[in-house]
Amino acid sequence: MTDLRPLSELGRRICILGPSNSGKSTLADAIGRRIGLRVIHLDQFHHLPHTAWKPRPRDAFHALHDAAIQENDWVIDGNYSSCMPQRFARATGLILLDVSTLTSLGRYLYRTLFDRRRVGGLEGAPERIHMDMLRHIVVATPANRARYATMYDALPLPKVRLASTRAINEAYTSWQLDRVRA
Structure with a gap:
């Protein structure tokens, strides 16, 4: 099993980064349910509901993001470097x-x-599948992975890097997380 830091060491405001379709939202949901944090999916802030993933105006997205992170307890999934x-x-x-x-790619399909x-x-x-x-x-994704790794190494936060599907599965087990929504 991967040597993981306890989930409690990550505090009450946790960011989850990673490539598209890496499992960020599912992990955020599981953590939020496990330790009682508000779950924020940045894709839902960035895009207008009931559209084919049409982006909100940048200022509106940033306003939603900035208001959400002022709360005391959250787990947030997504990248969106403009507000990192x-x-x-x-x-x-x-x-x-x-x-x-x-x-x-496999997860997306x-x-x-x-x-x-x-x-x-x-x-x-x-x-739907979109070209x-x-x-x-x-x-x-390859360039983003390198960029996220560099950011990860530079940030002075308690952190966990899960570098494979196996490592992610081990984190679910170690942290006693349930993938299934209630």
């Missing part, structure tokens, strides 16, 4: 999901084809 500095300034812990591009109850999905926007997302996963 203020998020990291408030965070008490960080989890990096550092899964491979192939894993991200699975969730769009078979998982109709996706955690962190956009209200009123059914999951833009496939391109993003294949082209942007």
